[in-house]
């Protein structure tokens with residue numbers, strides 16, 4: 476074979492290599508293939524491929540090897556380790572024509588003992604970073620490898636490293652994808668909770684991580700996003716599941732009453748206290764206390780709640796004694812609690828105690844992929860409940876569901892579907908059954924309104940939908956908070 480034949484041969488081998496290894500996306504199989512091609516092309520008897528691995532004592536792991544049979548595998552690796560270590564450390568190749576007489580390997584008695592005659596070893600490099608090494612040897616032939624082999628193996632090694640890089644990135648993506656899929660599967664573990672959008676899976680991931688640690692969790696999100704549903708499911712999957720889940724709505728009960736509801740009272744504490752009574756916190760002993768609408772908790776009660784969180788004890792109204800309680804506290808709010816803290820309406824220390832972990836539930840309009848899943852499930856349930864034969868949602872109706880802003884989030888969607896199921900006489904829910912446009916138009920576009928009156932109605936309505944949250948109202952209407960505040964002042968809305 477003359478020089479130019481060898482070159483051509485090398486070139487076509489390299490071409491073949493890129494074609495083959497570029498298509499293999501699984502790192503382990505790729506490395507095996509790389510080794511096989513190299514050995515075949517250079518007619519080596521044995522070979523292995525190493526990858527640097529800082530976690531291993533040796534600094535590398537053997538990713539693939541060939542023709543090292545059982546027993547001599549480890550001794551052969553030991554024999555070659557001096558060569559390999561040199562290549563990994565220097566980033567330079569080693570070529571020996573006669574290892575037995577090569578003075579570089581005098582110290583390595585094992586190479587001699589193994590009767591290794593020819594060795595070639597090249598680093599696998601990305602830029603200047605040594606990622607591993609490819610080692611081939613022969614015990615039969617002296618001078619098996621020459622400068623040509625070295626040139627070939629060097630280029631080949633570079634190509635293989637690029638292919639490996641690709642395969643590893645792909646593998647990482649695949650693992651990440653699998654993780655998301657497992658997330659989707661375990662979403663099914665949370666019975667009755669629907670949603671497979673990325674954002675929703677992230678919520679469930681977080682839920683899964685907090686179920687078994689007794690930390691306080693603050694669940695935030697707009698109205699109807701499922702805060703209570705999530706609180707219940709944290710409890711149901713925790714070690715406290717067999718003990719009570721007690722939900723208290725802090726906005727629904729007047730302050731005085733709420734205190735005795737939460738803390739209980741002693742007989743005679745006030746006129747109607749004709750006997751001792753245990754409060755909801757004690758009632759939740761061993762279980763979970765869910766404080767809904769925590770942002771509405773009156774200031775004196777905020778201080779008392781802080782004591783419960785700090786001291787893990789309660790004092791009934793009119794009592795002198797403190798009683799130990801073991802409750803996990805979950806709280807929910809649709810307000811911006813941090814803003815309330817800034818405005819001096821909510822105790823900062825209590826905020827930090829409650830907000831050890833925050834689970835934020837994204838609004839439905841940000842996870843439209845979940846709309847068809849939710850809509851179909853609500854449809855199925857409503858059809859059973861109301862004994863209707865409705866089976867599906869028309870594509871036009873679904874389109875409308877996908878584009879509706881859903882300020883009332885999942886709860887609004889559920890109501891719209893239930894109403895549609897009841898109204899619909901067909902097997903398929905149509906656009907008009909949803910009554911989405913009509914509701915809006917009929918109560919907003921009454922004739923005879925001035926522009927100002929219309930504006931005011933729109934603001935009032937949106938403010939109501941947002942439960943009085945001005946920031947959200949301004950956002951929804953596409954106006955600045957200052958504009959809104961100015962207007963509300965002008966109309967004297969929000970003042971008592």
Ligand SMILES: Nc1ncnc2c1ncn2[C@@H]1O[C@H](COP(=O)(O)OP(=O)(O)OP(=O)(O)O)[C@@H](O)[C@H]1O
Pocket residue numbers: 667668669670696697698699700701702703704705809885886889
């Ligand atoms: N991901 C979901 N899968 C199934 N049902 C859901 C989901 N999210 C919410 N729902 C349903 O929507 C309704 C509203 O949920 P929930 O009461 O938990 O909301 P919320 O955030 O507490 O609302 P609010 O702030 O108004 O109290 C409930 O009937 C609940 O079962």
Ligand SMILES: [Mg+2]
Pocket residue numbers: 702703767
């Ligand atoms: Mg709620």
